[in-house]
Amino acid sequence: MKEATKIFDRLVQERRSVRIYDQEAPFDDEAVQRSIERAVLAPNSSNMQLWEFYRVKSDEAKKQVAWMCMNQKAAKTARELVVVVARRDLWRKRQKVLVQEMKRVYPDAKSKQAQRAMNYYRNLIPKYYWSDWFDLWGFLKKCIYFFVGLKRPMVRHGNRTDIRISVHKSAALAAQNFMMSMKAEGYDTCPMEGMDSLRIKRFLRLPRKAEIVMVIGCGPSAEGGIYSERFRIPNEEVIFRV
Structure with missing residues (x-):
């Protein structure tokens, strides 16, 4: 196995959705910027790059967006929130x-x-x-x-629905790039769909046709941040050869 493969395998194995973040641990917020810059290198439909990324950094802004994310711990305790937006209208x-x-x-x-x-x-x-x-x-x-x-x-x-799905798929590919990059930087993430997307759109002052794909909490994991052992459906039930 190549060294790069071993590194990637370790990142995939160690990446988990972390729902509680350490408020005292050191956090290099430039890792978020670097990870977003890697995110936009993701493959996407026709290279149209119909996405945007909003970094929610201030305490007051995080508090408001966390409330719009149903006060999930992954949002309330995140050191920073990244909102992934689909921009079909662009x-x-x-x-x-x-x-x-x-x-x-x-x-x-x-x-x-x-x-x-x-x-x-x-x-x-x-x-x-x-x-x-x-x-x-x-x-x-x-x-x-x-x-x-x-x-x-x-x-x-x-x-219109097909096109919306296509744009969201491309944005989701970029989001995965972001989360893997954050793991490589030594931090954890949690993608969230449980949110009031309309309120978040208004908070970010986005146009009507913009759509929230997900909100990603990130930062250093705290004790108890991973709720349970990883569970996956057996490979033979989801991987097939034709």
Whole structure:
């Protein structure tokens, strides 16, 4: 086994959802910044990077957000809270940036690679992310995909709900990067979904279409921070070979 593999295996084995944090232990809050910077290196759909990360640092802000997280101990005792936000509404802004990036990556605009990349970001991305008020375009796409899919493999997701799920999945991948990085830094984390997402959105002054993915508490673990031994469904019930 390679040394890097051993290190990663140890991180995976040691990472646990810690629900009580030590208020007196040393805590380098720059580890949070470094971990977020690693989080944004996560794979994501079409490299659109439709995510944002908010660091909740002050005592008063943490107190308010912890209350919005149902006063879970993982939130109340965290040395810092990180709110992961899905920003499907920023797709146009990201698209423009990526079009410019493709021009840089493929200086020969007439090459097949350049034309393929530009067509993807200029034409296909808007068709995928754009949505009308009643999501009729999404319904039409699903119908098109269904009939095309009768003859060949076809992407099936395309309505507003599908796109929301896709953006949340990408943000969750980044969140996992963040938590693994924090473990590598010597600290613990706990992702929380039990929260009043509407109140947190208002507290962070986020636009209507922004969506809270999760709140992550982090810091040095306190005694009793891990509630029980790890339990997982047996591998043979969840891992299959075809």
